[in-house]
Amino acid sequence: MQCSVGFLVMGTAVKRVSQVSVEDVQPPTSKEKLSMANTAQDSLDMQRLGKTQQLKRNFRFVSILGFNCTLMATWESILLTSDYGLINGGRAGMVYVYIGTFIGFFASVASLAEIASRAPTAGGQYHWVSEYAPPSCQRFLSYITGWLAVLGWQAAFASVCFLAGTLIQGLLVTVDPVPTIHHIYTFERWHGTLLAIAIAVIATVLNGWGTHWLASLERFLLFIHIFGFFVVLIPLWVKADRASSAEVFQTFSNTGGWPNIGLACLVGQLTPIFSFTGPDAATHMAEEVQDASRTVPWCMISTALVNGTLGFVMLITFLFTMGDIESVLKAPSGFPFITAFQNATGSSNMAMGLACIILVMEVCSALGVLATTSRQIFAFARDKGLPFSSTLAYVHPKSKTPIWSILSSTVVTVLLSLINIGSTAAFNAIASLAIASMLTTYIIAIGCFFIARWQSRTLPSPRFSLGPYGPAINLISLFYLSFQIIFTFFPTTKDVVPRTMNWAVLMVGSVTLFAVFQYVSYARKVYQAPVDQTLRNQGKYLQSGHSRSFG
Numbered sequence: 001m002q003c004s005v006g007f008l009v010m011g012t013a014v015k016r017v018s019q020v021s022v023e024d025v026q027p028p029t030s031k032e033k034l035s036m037a038n039t040a041q042d043s044l045d046m047q048r049l050g051k052t053q054q055l056k057r058n059f060r061f062v063s064i065l066g067f068n069c070t071l072m073a074t075w076e077s078i079l080l081t082s083d084y085g086l087i088n089g090g091r092a093g094m095v096y097v098y099i100g101t102f103i104g105f106f107a108s109v110a111s112l113a114e115i116a117s118r119a120p121t122a123g124g125q126y127h128w129v130s131e132y133a134p135p136s137c138q139r140f141l142s143y144i145t146g147w148l149a150v151l152g153w154q155a156a157f158a159s160v161c162f163l164a165g166t167l168i169q170g171l172l173v174t175v176d177p178v179p180t181i182h183h184i185y186t187f188e189r190w191h192g193t194l195l196a197i198a199i200a201v202i203a204t205v206l207n208g209w210g211t212h213w214l215a216s217l218e219r220f221l222l223f224i225h226i227f228g229f230f231v232v233l234i235p236l237w238v239k240a241d242r243a244s245s246a247e248v249f250q251t252f253s254n255t256g257g258w259p260n261i262g263l264a265c266l267v268g269q270l271t272p273i274f275s276f277t278g279p280d281a282a283t284h285m286a287e288e289v290q291d292a293s294r295t296v297p298w299c300m301i302s303t304a305l306v307n308g309t310l311g312f313v314m315l316i317t318f319l320f321t322m323g324d325i326e327s328v329l330k331a332p333s334g335f336p337f338i339t340a341f342q343n344a345t346g347s348s349n350m351a352m353g354l355a356c357i358i359l360v361m362e363v364c365s366a367l368g369v370l371a372t373t374s375r376q377i378f379a380f381a382r383d384k385g386l387p388f389s390s391t392l393a394y395v396h397p398k399s400k401t402p403i404w405s406i407l408s409s410t411v412v413t414v415l416l417s418l419i420n421i422g423s424t425a426a427f428n429a430i431a432s433l434a435i436a437s438m439l440t441t442y443i444i445a446i447g448c449f450f451i452a453r454w455q456s457r458t459l460p461s462p463r464f465s466l467g468p469y470g471p472a473i474n475l476i477s478l479f480y481l482s483f484q485i486i487f488t489f490f491p492t493t494k495d496v497v498p499r500t501m502n503w504a505v506l507m508v509g510s511v512t513l514f515a516v517f518q519y520v521s522y523a524r525k526v527y528q529a530p531v532d533q534t535l536r537n538q539g540k541y542l543q544s545g546h547s548r549s550f551g
Helices: 030-036 040-049 061-072 074-080 082-087 090-118 125-132 135-175 189-208 214-239 245-250 261-267 270-276 292-321 325-329 336-345 348-382 403-417 426-454 467-487 504-526 530-543
Strands: 004-009 012-017 548-550
Touching (some): 040 292, 040 530, 061 214, 061 292, 074 082, 074 135, 074 270, 074 292, 074 348, 082 090, 082 325, 082 336, 090 245, 090 261, 090 292, 090 426, 090 467, 125 348, 125 426, 125 530, 135 189, 135 336, 135 348, 135 403, 135 426, 135 504, 189 348, 214 292, 214 336, 214 348, 245 292, 270 292, 292 336, 325 336, 348 403, 426 467
């Protein structure tokens, strides 16, 4: 029996149709439940999406929350990338930019979470665009979004490996800050490249073993993520001399040489934006999460709240206890937070110990980022969106992992790591590439969903809903993301030379043009747009009452 509840959303009548028992639509067999750990709702969702369950659902709420929190590593990333914010904005700039970033990103996370509840698939944004874009451009927009999503996550994996590798260099420099005839270590950029590649190889080996152990590991890593936060936080407050409130909340800086402080702060957004990027990771693991249509969106919201809070507290702690801003920016390690730890604790050994906690968490983040990247590649290849699709979509029958997607991601990361040899702004370029690509996919996906809502289309009913506030939250997200993406392409300083230029705009543009050419010349004939498969299964799904009609 159906019942409807009428209410208005931005002047549009909305009719909600209640759900009936999922057992009405082909429940999973006992064998399927045993082998893949599906719930009845999971099987129903996969049926509507037209996908075969190939990956085992090892993740529950706590394990996928640990996966998402440690992957984003917000409080750790705030420290690792603090130099960009300190150069462009200073102490006060970092505080207010962080707050603005949290608000804007939370609206984006909430929007993505609601969409993920309707379509919990490893494809994520490109799948959603295929379903919700105007019919005239569904296939094309979906294909371009798929390429940008792959590019974004691939660059994210490279940037995390790069951070971890160069952090090892920074720790070695801290051991021997003034080289002598008996010096231990001399900083070379190619060393950082080799270390980044080593981190990528470690992540590859561990991911290749399968996800049966990864889910258990992520529960433990969630504990380490939170416990490590307090291990770092407490010594800083106990031992450090503290800056005044005026220094932290009223003192801005513009070391990058931009025309005004406002623009400098906007350029310095790389620090908080990088720290918040990747909330959709849980979505790309959705086909390995039990009861995904409910668990994934709540995981995304919980991650934003947990990491956002930890990140803000760590930022305030860092700004109050770091000491003189000029001295930390001249850190021989290349990481201001290491010098800040030395200033705060008065001990190089203690600073090294605290920094090692962050190094461990960054390596653990690389594990999750590679897992997510490989699932994005796997999903897009499954729909024939990539070259060598049949190979990249292969799932190992024993480990239940897309092994060739994992290996291909590692190969690309090795190539991206080579940028560091010839450019002093390698991380800025790779991180900007990741951020710009991901933000673009968020904009396209949320924009298409907003259009579908505005056009009063009949959509699957979500198990996580923003209710009547949904359209307003979608608009806030779209305005915020569209504004912020501009500044991801800026270099760190106003005056640049080729070696310090941010080449992310060139790389994003090149990949987009390649994707357009690939689509026009070949992919439009073979690409299996998710909407085609979804529509074939939509009728039975909607007849069962799992829909919401806007109009």
